[in-house]
Amino acid sequence: MTNSPATTSPDAGPPGLGSEAEGTPARSGLALVLGALPWLVAAGLVGAAGYLGGYLATIVAFALIYAVFVTGLNIFMGFTAQVSFGHNAFAAIGGYTSAVLTTTYEWPPLAAFAAGLAGSLALAGLIGWPTLRLKGHYLSMGTLAIGLIVYEIAVQWESVTQGYLGISGIPSLGIGRFEATGDRQILAVLTAIVLLGAFVVARMRRSRFGRALSAVAGSEEAARALGIDVARYKLASFLLSAGFASLAGTLFVHVVGYVSPEVFGLHMVILAFTMLYVGGLGTVVGPIIGALVISLLPETFRGFRDYQDLGYGAALILLLIYAPRGMAGLIDLAAGRKAS
Amino acid sequence: MDTRDQIKTALAALLLSAGFASPATAADGVYKIGISAGLTGYAATVDRAWRDGVQIAAEAVNARGGVLGRKLEVVVEDNRSEPQEAVTVYRKMISSDQVDIFISGCVSAGNFAAAPMVVKAEIPMMLCSILPQQPAQVKWAFSTLPPAGFEVEKRFEYLKEQTDIRKVGVLHDPTPYALLQKGVAEKVAAKYGIEVVAVEAYKQDDADLSVQLGKMQAAGAGAVLKIGLGGTTLTAAKNLKQLGSKMLLLTSLEDLAVFRPVAEVLGEQFFFVASPSQVYETLPEGALKTEIGKFLVPWRAKFADRDPNWASRGWDGVMLAVAAIEKGKSASGPAVRDAIEAITGWQGTTGTYDFGPEQHQGITKNPFVIATIAGGKIKIVK
Amino acid sequence: MAPDPHAPLLQVRGLTARYGHVRALEATDLTVDRGELVAILGPNGAGKSTLLRAILGLVANTGEVRSEGVVLPRADPVAVASAGIVLVPEGRGIFGPMTVAENLRLGAYRVRDRREVERRLARTFELFPRLSERLGQTAGSMSGGEQQMVAIGRALMADPKVLLLDEPSLGLAPRVTAEILETLRRLNQSGLSVVLVEQKAPLALELAVRVHLLSLGRTVAVISPDQVKSHDELARYYFA
Numbered sequence: 001m002t003n004s005p006a007t008t009s010p011d012a013g014p015p016g017l018g019s020e021a022e023g024t025p026a027r028s029g030l031a032l033v034l035g036a037l038p039w040l041v042a043a044g045l046v047g048a049a050g051y052l053g054g055y056l057a058t059i060v061a062f063a064l065i066y067a068v069f070v071t072g073l074n075i076f077m078g079f080t081a082q083v084s085f086g087h088n089a090f091a092a093i094g095g096y097t098s099a100v101l102t103t104t105y106e107w108p109p110l111a112a113f114a115a116g117l118a119g120s121l122a123l124a125g126l127i128g129w130p131t132l133r134l135k136g137h138y139l140s141m142g143t144l145a146i147g148l149i150v151y152e153i154a155v156q157w158e159s160v161t162q163g164y165l166g167i168s169g170i171p172s173l174g175i176g177r178f179e180a181t182g183d184r185q186i187l188a189v190l191t192a193i194v195l196l197g198a199f200v201v202a203r204m205r206r207s208r209f210g211r212a213l214s215a216v217a218g219s220e221e222a223a224r225a226l227g228i229d230v231a232r233y234k235l236a237s238f239l240l241s242a243g244f245a246s247l248a249g250t251l252f253v254h255v256v257g258y259v260s261p262e263v264f265g266l267h268m269v270i271l272a273f274t275m276l277y278v279g280g281l282g283t284v285v286g287p288i289i290g291a292l293v294i295s296l297l298p299e300t301f302r303g304f305r306d307y308q309d310l311g312y313g314a315a316l317i318l319l320l321i322y323a324p325r326g327m328a329g330l331i332d333l334a335a336g337r338k339a340s
Numbered sequence: 341m342d343t344r345d346q347i348k349t350a351l352a353a354l355l356l357s358a359g360f361a362s363p364a365t366a367a368d369g370v371y372k373i374g375i376s377a378g379l380t381g382y383a384a385t386v387d388r389a390w391r392d393g394v395q396i397a398a399e400a401v402n403a404r405g406g407v408l409g410r411k412l413e414v415v416v417e418d419n420r421s422e423p424q425e426a427v428t429v430y431r432k433m434i435s436s437d438q439v440d441i442f443i444s445g446c447v448s449a450g451n452f453a454a455a456p457m458v459v460k461a462e463i464p465m466m467l468c469s470i471l472p473q474q475p476a477q478v479k480w481a482f483s484t485l486p487p488a489g490f491e492v493e494k495r496f497e498y499l500k501e502q503t504d505i506r507k508v509g510v511l512h513d514p515t516p517y518a519l520l521q522k523g524v525a526e527k528v529a530a531k532y533g534i535e536v537v538a539v540e541a542y543k544q545d546d547a548d549l550s551v552q553l554g555k556m557q558a559a560g561a562g563a564v565l566k567i568g569l570g571g572t573t574l575t576a577a578k579n580l581k582q583l584g585s586k587m588l589l590l591t592s593l594e595d596l597a598v599f600r601p602v603a604e605v606l607g608e609q610f611f612f613v614a615s616p617s618q619v620y621e622t623l624p625e626g627a628l629k630t631e632i633g634k635f636l637v638p639w640r641a642k643f644a645d646r647d648p649n650w651a652s653r654g655w656d657g658v659m660l661a662v663a664a665i666e667k668g669k670s671a672s673g674p675a676v677r678d679a680i681e682a683i684t685g686w687q688g689t690t691g692t693y694d695f696g697p698e699q700h701q702g703i704t705k706n707p708f709v710i711a712t713i714a715g716g717k718i719k720i721v722k
Numbered sequence: 723m724a725p726d727p728h729a730p731l732l733q734v735r736g737l738t739a740r741y742g743h744v745r746a747l748e749a750t751d752l753t754v755d756r757g758e759l760v761a762i763l764g765p766n767g768a769g770k771s772t773l774l775r776a777i778l779g780l781v782a783n784t785g786e787v788r789s790e791g792v793v794l795p796r797a798d799p800v801a802v803a804s805a806g807i808v809l810v811p812e813g814r815g816i817f818g819p820m821t822v823a824e825n826l827r828l829g830a831y832r833v834r835d836r837r838e839v840e841r842r843l844a845r846t847f848e849l850f851p852r853l854s855e856r857l858g859q860t861a862g863s864m865s866g867g868e869q870q871m872v873a874i875g876r877a878l879m880a881d882p883k884v885l886l887l888d889e890p891s892l893g894l895a896p897r898v899t900a901e902i903l904e905t906l907r908r909l910n911q912s913g914l915s916v917v918l919v920e921q922k923a924p925l926a927l928e929l930a931v932r933v934h935l936l937s938l939g940r941t942v943a944v945i946s947p948d949q950v951k952s953h954d955e956l957a958r959y960y961f962a
Binding site: 053054055057058059062155156158163164165166168169252256257258260262263265267299302308 | 448519
């Protein structure tokens, strides 16, 4: 490779996980510390959950599953600047496919996950292909519809989903002979998956594909003028994020061992949006820190009893006032990276 | 925000999280009852009543000195009527509060989702909801709920014995309990010489049921068995009136407060399934009435004329647990589980409980009555 | 149809564009040959930007756009960009949150050969040395003139045959405008064909071989720069 100036540009270097602020060449030590801070906090929380176990382990496990879901949603909403109200549909397809295939048909979890993924991608393609070509809110409306429709199917298709009764006895996460059963094993598996997801997203972001998504997010018209096939990239982004959602659904049913329609209801979308905005839209660490904070926040107010929701709501409002670009954005700001 | 603030925030978060796992201080001398209840969300009405019933029972037991010298303590957590939230609160009550028994509310999905965890911890569950599906989970779970068929059978009995209606329509919502009842209705109708001529579903937030009711009318139904709770009962009543239909409306067990406006609309066309505690005043003297009386005194002192139906089952749940502890002379999870299985012929406020190794749904004899509201007064007709 | 090396690089015939019911461009013709710089002048709302956007296929249009004799598909910006017709949009259209390097690389987005991308980057830095010092800076935090350099540099990364520039002087100080136009002169002299849209630009006239005067969506005249200068009224309008 020639030693042109660009090869020394920071974005050509190998992407690391903590690469939120790596765009600045003269990166101060402070910025480095601050950039690593959210990762350290996340690691501390997950480590504490694994060490202390108990109730905290359950909350953190759910948070990590949500981190997978929100990481996917972030690809579509953060990096591509689109809106989807219906990603719970893909989680439901992933979750229910895993649940049905591993219980009724005794498939191994990995094969059932693959089948659920295929189903989610097929639906995402079906809804995304026609609507992503249109400008405006057609896709958002479309996603809202599939979220509701898939929920209804989960309720009504009793012969397969058992409706509101739900499916129980779903086996634990496992590959071959290994089966994650205890808190620590489950947390370790989920942490590995979350880190892998973050790594994929960090790599993607620095790739040609990721730059094209950023261009679409920045200005569809300017992207088009550069010869970027906007509709194709929006679709690819939609499919990718649907894949993450499907994985999250699968993880949920194996970790809990039970699934019913309410698990993938509209509240999942609301929760994921909160996590995404609190964590930081369009950042790699944002979805992870957002998922952890939003999962733990209500628990810190549980002692307030009837005022729990009030405390949680107030904390949320404060966060949005003082960190409008999310917690990851706060770190950027503190690190002195110029905001655009 | 400067670095020092950041670190402080991080530390605070860590400390808070550490607080999660610290188990409650040693619980010697206290027997802890955990309730996972949908205090908010769709189950709120039922589960708040259930919780209040459990609490009143615990106070009554404590007033007479507790059980085996231990006072009862009730821990309530809101599961928001969501299974995921239920898993979290069950886990909290197992590991942080270290409860000895669960006497949990009617969010069946929440109880099912948490069941594997509860079984692993060897904690018995006395539920408001139906039982889980897995045999390993049923082993630790008991239900105070009368079998789904009882509400349906009572209505068929009434139609057979006191009317000449032989064709009915079944109108149900999609909840598990309603689906079970619908299945029973289809299966047992013939036994009463009755034909189910139409089965129609609706959703809890439907604002109009005239299409479903019209179909039943057209199919020649003389009565509608409505299965499901909430405001839709009044909707059905209004629709029947609008259609000018002469079909009788026989609804499931429900908060009596819901029925008064329905009775005003439909008058003599309206009948409902009632539990003994709802018709206390009209009950004949006997063991059942005595038991209900024990519950109704503190209940009415605290809540006046609030409907006692669900609360009375919560009361039964506590009293069953206490009976089991006294019988087995041990409060340990496995001992209590075994002792509950051995309870038979036990008089509760909802009926007689007969548990057994294969019988974890204790009510085996139909305790219900069919009632109507005439001149503002509740009257038993069957 | 194979490209004809003797046909004009860009030939527009009867291009008409609408925004809803409003006709913004009416039956416009435009021809640009190799090495030519054609200026499009006209007041605000004359349809100058619409003309460029219609050529790219960014607005619904009827008419014909040919490149080296080949008719380009209508409303397909990807095909037009592939044919080497590249737009620097009005307001620059740079991606503010991205770094200068990321913006530039997006210009060569269709090139998969990394060494070719590096070659083009090096060439862009020769033209705009200042950009090579600012690679890691977010584009949105730069001055207007620098942002314009990023926009032009990004377009050059696509190795265009025809560069379409929509009011590059907008919002810039006269000295910066002069600098930008000087760069354009060098590019043009090295053989790049350019279509330059401006509202008022005396300097543009010095570079142009032809001037299209647009008014209310119509081409009112195609004349030489000298004719503009010698025409009293036009001269007053464009040089005032």
